[in-house]
Amino acid sequence: MDQETFSALRETVRRFVAERLVPNEDRLEAEDAVPAEIIQEMRELGLFGLSIPEEYGGLGLNMSEEAEVIYELGRTALAYRSVIGTTVGIGSQGIVIDGTEAQKQAWLPRLASGEIMASFALTEPGAGSDAASIKTKAVKDGDVYRLSGTKRFITNAPRAGMFTVMARSEDAPGAAGITAFIVPAGTKGMSFGKNDKKMGQKGTITCDVIFDDAVVPAENIIGGIAGRGFKTAMKVLDRGRIHLSALATGMSQRLLEEQLRYASERQQFGQKIGEFQLVQALIADSRVDGYASKTMVTDVARRFDAGEKVSADVACTKYFTSEAVGRVADRTVQIFGGAGYMAEYKAERFYRDVRLLRIYEGTSQIQQIIIAKALLREAGLSL
Numbered sequence: 001m002d003q004e005t006f007s008a009l010r011e012t013v014r015r016f017v018a019e020r021l022v023p024n025e026d027r028l029e030a031e032d033a034v035p036a037e038i039i040q041e042m043r044e045l046g047l048f049g050l051s052i053p054e055e056y057g058g059l060g061l062n063m064s065e066e067a068e069v070i071y072e073l074g075r076t077a078l079a080y081r082s083v084i085g086t087t088v089g090i091g092s093q094g095i096v097i098d099g100t101e102a103q104k105q106a107w108l109p110r111l112a113s114g115e116i117m118a119s120f121a122l123t124e125p126g127a128g129s130d131a132a133s134i135k136t137k138a139v140k141d142g143d144v145y146r147l148s149g150t151k152r153f154i155t156n157a158p159r160a161g162m163f164t165v166m167a168r169s170e171d172a173p174g175a176a177g178i179t180a181f182i183v184p185a186g187t188k189g190m191s192f193g194k195n196d197k198k199m200g201q202k203g204t205i206t207c208d209v210i211f212d213d214a215v216v217p218a219e220n221i222i223g224g225i226a227g228r229g230f231k232t233a234m235k236v237l238d239r240g241r242i243h244l245s246a247l248a249t250g251m252s253q254r255l256l257e258e259q260l261r262y263a264s265e266r267q268q269f270g271q272k273i274g275e276f277q278l279v280q281a282l283i284a285d286s287r288v289d290g291y292a293s294k295t296m297v298t299d300v301a302r303r304f305d306a307g308e309k310v311s312a313d314v315a316c317t318k319y320f321t322s323e324a325v326g327r328v329a330d331r332t333v334q335i336f337g338g339a340g341y342m343a344e345y346k347a348e349r350f351y352r353d354v355r356l357l358r359i360y361e362g363t364s365q366i367q368q369i370i371i372a373k374a375l376l377r378e379a380g381l382s383l
């Protein structure tokens, strides 16, 4: 996208966040749902198609541009971004990166317009961090596969029109036996558990997705080749982790703004609390975390776009930015004092919302392992 068009898009998203999303944050929390008219406005803005190539009806943003837009969306309740998150990211990118031309034509235009949403189903009750140990089976039966198994914590499942599902179709153990399937919503033999009750991010939806002899045509294998699903999932997650890092960084900035506003208004001992140096230290540390986060996201996204192998630095960025926003949220509660503990203030809400960022798309511990293993391999250790 040319620079001028992109600047206009970013400005539009910034205004949308300030004028439509922030004013509806309390309603979102109270109703535990993103208002339908806001989802419709997201469609009209093209937000579902941010990362889908232009020839399939999307905006075709590169990673750096996507990160800038997601940074803006990070400056409000994180549930809004979750509505588009799986379609922009993990749910559609398998098709964008590894799909056949026919699969791209069949699915991407409908995803880009927001006509349907995508979900990504990898995690299972017995397989989270150890994703290569998934047990959902895909048994070949002529020109179809029969899927059986349970997927856990699947974001946007009840409202998705299609699912990227990882299942074990081959005899090979671990990652080599896994295949990525496109499963349309409504496939016979597929059902949902009840919606999960969560710590935060009110308005997001996750639940179990259960496959009981669900029949999926062999032509729905992403890229048409069985046994490549784990590789597809890992490529998708590299991009997804930069996306989430940008989200964390946007929220760090929002929280810093909340700190500055409160510290400039609240008085104790006859002074604004922002005049106390110990409060200033909390603000300064939050700026350091936010600034470092922004710098890392910008750098790693640029290098991703340049085609460099950046998986380990993506892990550094996801690890740092998600932990950083946790620290910033904690300081925000502290600056707000007792009010920071009260549900009617944003500090309490965002503190709970950001906790998830250290867990999904690879926990902090998994990012540490990716970073350390990459370095040790470079140093000659065989791992």
Ligand SMILES: Cc1cc2nc3c(=O)[nH]c(=O)nc-3n(C[C@H](O)[C@H](O)[C@H](O)COP(=O)(O)OP(=O)(O)OC[C@H]3O[C@@H](n4cnc5c(N)ncnc54)[C@H](O)[C@@H]3O)c2cc1C
Pocket: 086, 119, 120, 121, 122, 123, 127, 128, 129, 130, 152, 153, 154, 155, 156, 198, 206, 356, 359, 360, 361, 362, 363, 364, 365, 366, 369
């Ligand atoms: C709200 C929400 C939405 C989600 N959405 C989706 C989705 O749309 N699609 C999807 O497929 N999944 C989704 N997930 C799943 C998510 O990606 C997993 O929860 C996450 O990867 C962690 O897996 P787990 O919960 O099984 O934890 P475990 O893997 O059981 O981890 C438990 C603890 O052990 C640690 N640990 C595990 N292995 C190691 C190790 N080797 N070394 C050190 N520590 C280790 C972990 O860091 C963690 O602290 C979602 C989860 C949540 C909570």
